[in-house]
Amino acid sequence: xxxxATLPPIVTAIRESRRALARLLTRIENHAAASExxxxxxxxxKAHLIGVTGAPGTxxxxxxxxxxxAYRAEGKTVSILAVDPTSPFSGGAVLGxxxxxxxxxxDSGVFIRSMATRGNLGGIAxxxxxxxxxxxxxGFDIVLIETVGAGQSEVExxxxxxxxxxxxxxxxxxxxxxxxxxxxxxxDILVVNKADNPGVESTLRAxxxxxxxxxxxxxxxxxxxxxxxxxxxxxxEDSAWQTPILQTIATNGTGVSELLTKIAEHRAYLQESGxxxxxxxxxxxxxxxxxxxxxxxARLIERVGAAHVQATIERVLRRExxxxxxxxxxxxxxx
Amino acid sequence: xxxxATLPPIVTAIRESRRALARLLTRIENHAAASExxxxxxxxxKAHLIGVTGAPGTxxxxxxxxxxxAYRAEGKTVSILAVDPTSPFSGGAVLGxxxxxxxxxxDSGVFIRSMATRGNLGGIAxxxxxxxxxxxxxGFDIVLIETVGAGQSEVExxxxxxxxxxxxxxxxxxxxxxxxxxxxxxxDILVVNKADNPGVESTLRAxxxxxxxxxxxxxxxxxxxxxxxxxxxxxxEDSAWQTPILQTIATNGTGVSELLTKIAEHRAYLQESGxxxxxxxxxxxxxxxxxxxxxxxARLIERVGAAHVQATIERVLRRExxxxxxxxxxxxxxx
Numbered sequence: 001x002x003x004x005a006t007l008p009p010i011v012t013a014i015r016e017s018r019r020a021l022a023r024l025l026t027r028i029e030n031h032a033a034a035s036e037x038x039x040x041x042x043x044x045x046k047a048h049l050i051g052v053t054g055a056p057g058t059x060x061x062x063x064x065x066x067x068x069x070a071y072r073a074e075g076k077t078v079s080i081l082a083v084d085p086t087s088p089f090s091g092g093a094v095l096g097x098x099x100x101x102x103x104x105x106x107d108s109g110v111f112i113r114s115m116a117t118r119g120n121l122g123g124i125a126x127x128x129x130x131x132x133x134x135x136x137x138x139g140f141d142i143v144l145i146e147t148v149g150a151g152q153s154e155v156e157x158x159x160x161x162x163x164x165x166x167x168x169x170x171x172x173x174x175x176x177x178x179x180x181x182x183x184x185x186x187x188d189i190l191v192v193n194k195a196d197n198p199g200v201e202s203t204l205r206a207x208x209x210x211x212x213x214x215x216x217x218x219x220x221x222x223x224x225x226x227x228x229x230x231x232x233x234x235x236x237e238d239s240a241w242q243t244p245i246l247q248t249i250a251t252n253g254t255g256v257s258e259l260l261t262k263i264a265e266h267r268a269y270l271q272e273s274g275x276x277x278x279x280x281x282x283x284x285x286x287x288x289x290x291x292x293x294x295x296x297x298a299r300l301i302e303r304v305g306a307a308h309v310q311a312t313i314e315r316v317l318r319r320e321x322x323x324x325x326x327x328x329x330x331x332x333x334x335x
Numbered sequence: 336x337x338x339x340a341t342l343p344p345i346v347t348a349i350r351e352s353r354r355a356l357a358r359l360l361t362r363i364e365n366h367a368a369a370s371e372x373x374x375x376x377x378x379x380x381k382a383h384l385i386g387v388t389g390a391p392g393t394x395x396x397x398x399x400x401x402x403x404x405a406y407r408a409e410g411k412t413v414s415i416l417a418v419d420p421t422s423p424f425s426g427g428a429v430l431g432x433x434x435x436x437x438x439x440x441x442d443s444g445v446f447i448r449s450m451a452t453r454g455n456l457g458g459i460a461x462x463x464x465x466x467x468x469x470x471x472x473x474g475f476d477i478v479l480i481e482t483v484g485a486g487q488s489e490v491e492x493x494x495x496x497x498x499x500x501x502x503x504x505x506x507x508x509x510x511x512x513x514x515x516x517x518x519x520x521x522x523d524i525l526v527v528n529k530a531d532n533p534g535v536e537s538t539l540r541a542x543x544x545x546x547x548x549x550x551x552x553x554x555x556x557x558x559x560x561x562x563x564x565x566x567x568x569x570x571x572e573d574s575a576w577q578t579p580i581l582q583t584i585a586t587n588g589t590g591v592s593e594l595l596t597k598i599a600e601h602r603a604y605l606q607e608s609g610x611x612x613x614x615x616x617x618x619x620x621x622x623x624x625x626x627x628x629x630x631x632x633a634r635l636i637e638r639v640g641a642a643h644v645q646a647t648i649e650r651v652l653r654r655e656x657x658x659x660x661x662x663x664x665x666x667x668x669x670x
């Protein structure tokens with residue numbers, strides 16, 4: 001598949017030209033790249049996809065920059081996809097961080113792209129996956145997906161990665177509250193950044209306690225109480241991987257090489273345990289299902305007509321029929 | 336529609352017998368009541384549906400109890416549906432609160448039901464809506480939907496209510512962090528409970544500041560920083576309703592009658608402004624769409640066969656085709 005002679009033109013283009021890659025990513029953002037995505041998909045699957053998420057103020061962007069530098073020192077090519085699902089209008093924070101990356105500027109082995117999108121969360125997660133596929137097919141060894149931790153969004157976006165790093169930092173208020181619902185469940189590696197700041201011991205203690213209480217199950221700390229929350233589905237995984245807690249200082253790079261070692265160990269674990277296959281299968285199944293739901297609904301509306309759908313909704317609003325019967329009737333009408 | 340002679344048997348049964356109502360709610364929880372829901376739907380639409388959400392520790396359950404007592408004093412019948420989406424295994428907290436409701440015990444004008452369910456969030460929200468429809472058709476003047484504020488779940492469940500009350504309390508850690516993403520956007524009325532506790536002024540200040548900064552837009556406080564987050568869709572609403580901030584002491588009922596007055600004002604606003612119709616239309620459209628997506632996917636799998644779907648997923652995993660082309664192919668195969 002990687003024989004150069006058999007490469008489709010789009011793959012050759014994005015491997016040879018950063019400008020062609022940037023243009024393709026823009027077309028993906030505009031949902032105008034279905035044929036290119038179909039052509040390049042067979043030529044991906046080689047990159048290590050690493051998600052990095054954390055709340056604002058954790059220094060996550062600086063850490064990503066140091067990771068990129070460290071991978072470059074190993075001779076690996078790196079792309080960074082910075083997704084800010086919280087900032088549909090400006091994207092200022094992420095772009096601002098990028099401008100600060102003077103050390104990476106001018107290095108042809110590094111490619112950086114920010115995506116500050118509007119649109120629904122599911123749509124952003126899907127676009128992110130498609131952009132990752134383009135970066136993967138473009139031949140980068142490492143794809144770093146950086147996203148702001150602010151709710152459900154980072155869980156969705158991080159699910160596109162193979163190894164998920166959750167970044168915490170001391171001094172962001174109550175240590176226990178900082179461990180937000182749903183975040184620990186997606187972490188393959190926990191990093192306490194700003195490890196030279198006061199309060200690091202208490203952050204570490206809170207994280208260790210939360211991990212002990214149940215990694216990948218539904219228990220999280222919330223307002224200082226133990227609570228059950230809906231967790232990311234566990235897809236037949238064993239518990240052979242113990243989520244490590246590392247310490248870094250991203251202002252000077254302390255701890256970054258240990259982090260890269262741990263990331264490599266996690267990749268080896270994923271591949272040797274078969275967990276990567278399980279995750280890929282679950283992820284691809286979910287994606288195809290979601291795409292099918294959208295396509296099926298669009299086809300139904302086309303077949304029965306938007307006016308008929310509207311008329312049915314009106315009947316429900318007048319309480320002539322209930323929502324379930326209305327859906328069943330539209331299904332029958334669509335043939 | 337309310338002529339007794341024309342009532343279907345299920346409506347007569349749930350209006351006359353609490354036991355029949357309880358059994359119907361169990362069948363709804365078990366997804367085995369489609370025909371009853373179809374029969375009773377035309378006889379609903381009269382109750383005021385009031386959502387009450389808040390983090391654990393805010394005293395939200397005590398407040399709901401006081402509200403129920405106050406409505407009873409006005410001669411109104413009340414049902415309470417307590418939904419705990421965070422506790423699929425025990426539901427202990429919600430049930431425990433109910434046991435404490437000695438004042439309501441034995442009053443035939445009050446009906447209480449707890450739902451501590453497992454299952455996905457969308458499924459819980461849909462079951463909640465169906466249970467509300469049964470309580471509505473059973474003739475209660477007031478349906479109180481109480482839910483634990485712990486992430487996205489309360490937003491989904493609260494969306495089934497007409498008037499949403501968000502309960503905060505002083506002393507739950509950092510005041511600013513207590514105003515969680517997505518919560519302010521869904522509040523029609525904010526209540527600071529435990530208003531006799533220390534720190535109430537700072538909680539009020541934080542809430543007022545957050546409201547001033549942009550009610551129903553995407554700005555929220557997060558880790559002490561202003562952030563944009565995806566907001567609940569605003570469906571053509573004007574901004575005539577200014578979210579009030581009330582203070583209550585649920586241990587002795589202080590402020591509850593003012594709360595009921597404000598709830599009545601909100602209902603009048605919803606009806607006179609036409610906002611209620613807009614919200615109902617958006618909610619019913621979304622529900623029918625979601626039901627259709629499920630039905631369409633189930634029909635597709637039945638038509639093309641689960642084995643063919645699996646084989647297609649395998650082809651994507653082998654990178655022979657991309658996920659979008661796979662979905663398109665399955666769509667074409669389903670006719």
